[in-house]
Amino acid sequence: MAGSNFVDYVKIFCRSGKGGAGSSHMRREKYIPKGGPDGGDGGRGGHVIVRGNAQMWTLLHLKFQKHIFAGHGESGGRQTSTGKDGDDVIIEVPLGTVAKDAETGEVLFEITKDGETGFLAKGGRGGQGNVHFKSATNQTPRYSQPGEDYEESWRILELKVLADVGLVGFPSAGKSTLLSVVSAAKPEIAEYPFTTLVPNLGIVGYRDNQSFVMADIPGIIEGAHEGKGLGLRFLRHIERNSMLLFMVPADSDDHRKEYGILLNELEKYNPELLDKERFLVISKSDMLDEQLMEEIGHELEGIPHLFISSVTGLGIMELKDQIWKTLNGY
Structure with missing residues (x-):
């Protein structure tokens, strides 16, 4: 998920196929000069379908494919032959x-399972051939149905990363470092804000060959819900996380206040986010001694928290245990 290759929003123009026209053919053979109707049905127009693929992580392949057209259905033929579907x-x-x-912003569907499908545009039905209109009073109908017209519209595809745990914190809180330590993910890490410009996913190994997925979301700053910093663009990625892991660095001036700011930003973006399970970790705790940890512990009284260090490994296994218990409802 390299920065230049991660695309989580595309707008595309979709057009399905027209249904083929039914045939008005009358049966004509050497010894049957005036046979009845034998016109076949038209073929269905092609659909524009979205299908989930668990091996994909980005919408990059649609970035430069703005117009998507399905095939038209073919007309019916003689001897009641049905036209080919588009x-x-x-x-x-x-x-x-x-x-x-x-245009309306209405959610049409969501793809959450491998192989799950949804229609962006449905193809028109094929028209019926004249054989369907034969009756006792009309033995030789010379008319048939035209095919249904196509559908066309602009659609938006928006990716919300699926992960068990979402890392939430200010820039440079140590989120990317933690992800790189507990998983095989290799996010960019540096000592300046907004190093992470796209979400990064990592599979975290746990006891007995079990695992869970962790997502590193670009840093939030105060006012993110108003568009400051990277704004709302990536906040949607934590809407699907089962659990939110808040990270506040040990060298913060006020750990409780920083945690409160993060909660406030999420609440203003989407109050339902506060209904998720959440846990606070104090990162970069290798710079703290026992006395400072005790003081910060008093400061965070009433808030479940844990001291960790991605550099020394302090608290990392305890954190995995805590996450696993929370995800599995222990």
Whole structure:
């Protein structure tokens, strides 16, 4: 998920296929000069379909593919032969993709499982051939149905990263370092704010070959819900996390206040985020002695918390245990 390759929002124009027209053919053979109707049905127009793919992590492949057209259905033929259906277009997307109507903002569907599908545009039905209109009073109908027209519209595909645990904190709180220590993910790490510009996912190994997925979200700053810093662009990625892990560095001036600011930003963005399980860790705790840890512990009285250091490994296993208990409802 390199920075330049992570795309989590695309707007595309979709057009399905027209249904093929039914045939008005009359049966004509050497010894049957005036046979009855034998016109076949038209083929269905192609659909534009979205399908979940668990091996994908980005919408990059759609970044420069703004127009997607499905195939038209073919007309029916003689001898009641049905026209060929139009070719469907299947768009593979990562799990966690939400499809919306670009004009109204209405959510059409969400893709959360591998192989799950949804329609962005449905193809028109094929028209019926004249054989369907034969009756006792009309033995030779010379008319048939036209095919249904296509659908076309602008659609938005928006990715919300699927992860068990979302890391929430100010820039340079140590989120990327923690992810790099507990998983095989290799996020960019540096001593300046906003090093992380895209979400990073890592699979964290646990006891007995079990695991869970952790997501490192770009840092939040006060006023993010108003668009400051990286704004709301990445806050949506924590909407699907089962648990939120708040990180406040040990060298913060006021740990409780910083935690409160983070909670406030999430609440103003989406109050439902506060209903999720959450836990606070004090990162970079290798710079603290026991007395300072005790003082910070008093400062955070009433807030479940843990001191960790990604450099020395302090508290890392205890943190994994805490996350596992929370995710599994222990």
